[in-house]
Amino acid sequence: MTEARGSADLNADTHTRRTQGTPCWVSLMVHGMATTQEFYGELFGWEFQPGPHQLGPYVRALLDGQEVAGIGQLPPDRHLPIAWTPYLASDDVDQTAETVRMCGGTVGVGPLDADEAGRLAIGSDPSGAVFGIWQAAAHLGTSITGVPGTPAWNELLTFETESVAKFYGAVFGYEERPAAGPADFDYVTLHLDGHPVAGIHGVGTALPRDRGPHWMTYFEVADTDEALRHITDLGGHPLTPPHDSPHGRVATVTDPEGAMFSVIQSPR
Missing domain, CATH: 3.10.180.10 (2,3-Dihydroxybiphenyl 1,2-Dioxygenase, domain 1)
Known part of the structure; x- marks a missing residue:
């Protein structure tokens, strides 16, 4: 981590649609939802509300009533790496997913709608690193930054x-x-x-x-x-x-x- 944005930059325009490519959300898929919520709730002071369930049970983590991250439930038969995944903003997730493929990456999930919140895809770069793509509708992403727990x-x-x-x-x-x-x-x-x-x-x-x-x-x-x-x-x-x-x-x-x-x- 050699260069990070100051809190003023991070907080700018958090309630408006973000420029394409801006990290806008982080999400974690796990097997034990209850124990994971307990861990991060105790560590960061997060509270949880239900979120879109297109990929299975999912909750949104809130800090002082504002969304900061998401945690979802992996199917019991899916033995995938447990990892935090950043989502990058897109103006058109279908077009971005096609560009990912054209540039040597892969798209493993989607594009698909997440209720009324937006549209998403999950892909990987040519080296295999996984990232998400998020086209916002009602849900614009992380709405608070620059304070502990964000x-x-x-x-x-x-x-x-x-x-x-x-x-x-x-x-x-x-x-x-x-x-x-x-x-x-x-x-x-x-x-x-x-x-x-x-x-x-x-x-x-x-x-x-x-x-x-x-x-x-x-x-x-x-x-x-x-x-x-x-x-x-x-x-x-x-x-x-x-x-x-x-x-x-x-x-x-x-x-x-x-x-x-x-x-x-x-x-x-």
Whole structure:
């Protein structure tokens, strides 16, 4: 995570339709809905309301009455990786899905309608990393950011950035900006309208073999060290110890079902 948007940028226009390619929602599909809701409710203070059920039982997580994320139920016979998935805004999900296919990606789900909320598809880039596509109708996506318990950043961990960044640029129109750093530091920030919206980090052979390329969601917390203790008490597991970065204090963890995410405490 080399470049994150400030809270003012993140909060701008949260109640209007987002520019195509903007991360607008994060969703988690799990086997144990009740235990997962209990974990994130205790950790982030989320409350839950029923959501669209096109893909099975689904709830929307709310913070202070505003939507921040979604959690859905996997069918018992589906043994898919448990992972947070970012959804990228689209003006026309059917056209975006076709562009994904034309550029070497795949579309595994949809496009399909989610009640009156909007239209979605779930695809993967040429390296296999899964992401969602969301065409908003009644539901515009995450409506509060910049406070503890909300998504702060989305970052793709993959083998190398060059080819994957070209894919996302072709599909969503991102401007790519390489990050400053050592010659072997392979990081690209994706920009829309001059603002950074997501990152791609090429880590080569350091990518875990059991996970493959994947998107990582960062959630804002008030205190990273305290959050890590709380996560452990709730049945989650730390993957990296808390460490300071130019954008705050960060740690990477898993929830009780193994979904990986990061927590970040913004600099004070």
